[in-house]
Amino acid sequence: MHTSRSNCDCKWRRRKEARPAEIIDAALDLFVVKGFNATKLDDVARKAGVSKGTVYLYFESKESLFREVVKQIIVPEVEKAEQKAAEFVGSQSELLKLLMVNWWEVVGKTRLGGIPKLMVSEAANFPELAEFYLDKVVSRARNLVVESIKKGVESGEFKACDPVATARLFLAPVVFAVIWDKSLATYDKEDYDRDEYIRMHANNFFDGLLQTK
Amino acid sequence: MHTSRSNCDCKWRRRKEARPAEIIDAALDLFVVKGFNATKLDDVARKAGVSKGTVYLYFESKESLFREVVKQIIVPEVEKAEQKAAEFVGSQSELLKLLMVNWWEVVGKTRLGGIPKLMVSEAANFPELAEFYLDKVVSRARNLVVESIKKGVESGEFKACDPVATARLFLAPVVFAVIWDKSLATYDKEDYDRDEYIRMHANNFFDGLLQTK
DNA sequence: AATTACTAACTGACCAGTCAGTTATTTAAC
């Protein structure tokens, strides 16, 4: 993935299996930067090394391509995170840090971070997709955090608190940083140290949350 | 403002003075929900109670209307906030709480909250406007917080910390909540108490920041 | 009567989506 041209440039090839993934890959690059409307299917096709007609062999419309980009790219990441949480052995604060850092590395630092930005931008224009995203991505990710905080409270690792509200406050600065980085940060003169930001947030957060002896 | 039709519906009137503000008002409503590309000038005109031609009497292009919406709507709010901060007498933690609650009431709870969302969505398509927004809104707002934290640290009210990084962490959950509310929250089944969220964030934050005796 | 705010029909560019035709590949026949 992430190569827009085939390895043999002599002439075009018939590559039924590879096309959908390549088209989604190219579309992701354009959608996350320009948004849905400003992305031209001709550009997606060119970037994927095919003609526009080919895009329509594999996707029934621009909108369905958009849906597939969101689904195929981000859902697997949620599944990986769920698996990591399920396999994890250790304290809940360690698990939360792991999930946060992991999400930052995999989503925040890569072009995948464009997906949350994209969903925020386009939610009103694609309500169905917004609901899908909330259901299959947001609420599942949020749930991982809520469950971990609940366990922490039960075991006495964390202070008593509303786990749902606490999860929201835990996630907000991270999600915001990702969205910011993929939009306005590009033009911001005042740069900042992302890893330090994340680290600082984790420290502050657990300072408040951890049961002080 | 915020009325889309004139008070006398018998026939149209010539109202040179009122038109620009009415058009900006209508454009704001549509831009913040649909984004730049998906907003049709015919719809803006209809909402403002004029024809599309009239829009072009007062704005030279769709893009310049977009710029004016952002500039005219949000810059005055920053100025008001700066004034409040300048006039304020009291502790820095009280000032920070005041600024936050005020921003939440004026921007977060109203359709003005659509502007940050809009800027995040369209930054890549309008780099010049993004720079304007960062320069005239974001950095000024951020500065208020940074200066307040600096004063707090100097006076001993706050612990020693990096004021710029701390300001970022202070603002992130609030700005995120605004953006979220104007986008995905509309379709989210799990609702939450906004005021409680803000209050909780303030408490957590000052818990960590205030000098403990 | 002159001025000008305003209208609405118009234009032209752009682009999502289509389709008739082209070419790589597979199958089958010799």
Add this chain to the structure above:
DNA sequence: GTTAAATAACTGACTGGTCAGTTAGTAATT
């Protein structure tokens, strides 16, 4: 192993609808 017919992946020119922007004309105001 070579050639030919059949298949299906792929192309790119085309179409029709949409919409930003224009302008000739209308009507409120002075």
